[in-house]
Amino acid sequence: MVAPTPYSLIATDLDGTLLRADDTVSERSLAALARAARAGARHLVVTGRPAPRVRPLLKDLGCTGLAVCGQGAQVYDAAADRLIWSVTLDRDLAETALGKIEAEVGLVYAAVDQDGVDGLTLIEPGYRMPHPTLPALRVGRRDDLWCAPISKVLLRHHALSDDELVATARAVVGSLATVTMSGPGTVELQPCGVTKATGLALAADRLGLSPERAVAFGDMPNDVPMFGWAAHGVAMADAHPELKAVADEITSSNEDDGVAVVLERLFG
Numbered sequence: 001m002v003a004p005t006p007y008s009l010i011a012t013d014l015d016g017t018l019l020r021a022d023d024t025v026s027e028r029s030l031a032a033l034a035r036a037a038r039a040g041a042r043h044l045v046v047t048g049r050p051a052p053r054v055r056p057l058l059k060d061l062g063c064t065g066l067a068v069c070g071q072g073a074q075v076y077d078a079a080a081d082r083l084i085w086s087v088t089l090d091r092d093l094a095e096t097a098l099g100k101i102e103a104e105v106g107l108v109y110a111a112v113d114q115d116g117v118d119g120l121t122l123i124e125p126g127y128r129m130p131h132p133t134l135p136a137l138r139v140g141r142r143d144d145l146w147c148a149p150i151s152k153v154l155l156r157h158h159a160l161s162d163d164e165l166v167a168t169a170r171a172v173v174g175s176l177a178t179v180t181m182s183g184p185g186t187v188e189l190q191p192c193g194v195t196k197a198t199g200l201a202l203a204a205d206r207l208g209l210s211p212e213r214a215v216a217f218g219d220m221p222n223d224v225p226m227f228g229w230a231a232h233g234v235a236m237a238d239a240h241p242e243l244k245a246v247a248d249e250i251t252s253s254n255e256d257d258g259v260a261v262v263l264e265r266l267f268g
Contacts, residue, residue: 007266009207009214010036011068011200011226014047014057015131015183016219017236018259023133025061032263033061039267044068044203046196048182048222050113050121050151051076051083053134066206070113070151071180071190071222072199075206081117085202088115089191091146093176094153097189100172101155105165109156110142115149122147127156130185153177153189162187166221181240182222197225215266217251217259218243234262 010033012018018025033043045061046068047054054069054076064079075085094112102108109127114120121136122145123129129136139145145153157165165187169179177189204210216223216230219239227233227246235247236258244250251258 007213007215007232008041009204009209009230010041010043010263011046011214011216011230012043012259013196013218013220013223013226014045014049014054016238016254017217017223018045018254019057020255023057025057026257026260028257029260030061032257032260032267036263036267041267042207042209044200044207046072046200046216046226048186048188048196049134050074050119051117052119053121055081066203068196068199068203070199071178071182071188072194072196072225073151073190074115075199075203076117083117084206085199086115086151087191087194088149089152089177089189091150094150094189095146097169097173097176098153098155100176101165101169104168104172105157105160107158108165109158110145111136111154112145112150113152113154115151119148119151127154128185130156130183151190155187155189156185180222182220188222195225196222197229200226200229215262217262219254234258 048071051069051074058078067076069076073087077084111123111127122139123136124142166181211229214230215232216226217234219236221242233247234249235244237253251262
């Protein structure tokens with residue numbers, strides 16, 4: 001069935017976008033996604049969370065297909081519970097990048113998301129999880145972060161703002177890694193060249209879907225590449241200014257069902 005709008009692909013970020021503050025999806029948003037599905041549109045979750053942290057949310061959403069996880073480093077098949085594509089961040093490069101950043105700003109606190117469907121989130125002493133509901137394992141020292149392949153590194157600084165830390169990291173890291181910001185207190189290093197857009201493009205290609213018929217929803221700078229890929233980018237009301245600057249449309253906040261507001265108009 002052909003969707004009655006120009007959009008056959010709906011790409012949504014989770015935190016700050018589709019999810020409310022309590023990590024739930026409203027009944028209104030679920031109903032709007034279901035209406036779009038009946039019209040022939042496919043919904044793809046495109047999130048910074050790694051696959052193991054996405055499983056229960058996909059179940060709540062009724063998603064049994066593909067999801068883009070880990071800022072685009074993973075394409076996860078929910079039905080088969082396996083990664084159909086993944087790329088890791090070289091741990092030596094990650095250590096080098098951290099050293100360059102600390103040479104500029106002093107001590108940073110780090111965490112890593114391990115690769116794989118059962119990968120752990122490891123946090124070093126001093127690191128505070130921005131999402132306290134997400135499980136993490138505290139290790140004794142930084143060297144313990146590199147015990148297994150990783151998809152990304154998460155950084156925090158005791159004094160610098162997220163924007164300041166991102167700007168410094170981008171200036172000194174160069175081609176060692178891609179630097180992005182995915183939420184308050186969430187500055188990340190991921191494999192060079194990997195973004196939400198690269199992961200979304202891979203998933204869409206597998207589904208036979210094109211960017212020309214894609215609408216994307218997000219709230220943070222890590223969603224900028226996704227907006228560049230999709231035909232139409234929708235930023236949440238309280239989105240980061242960097243994303244709002246490239247958005248085609250601004251909707252309500254995640255707490256006010258901003259995704260549903262737009263989908264109801266498109267698929268009403």
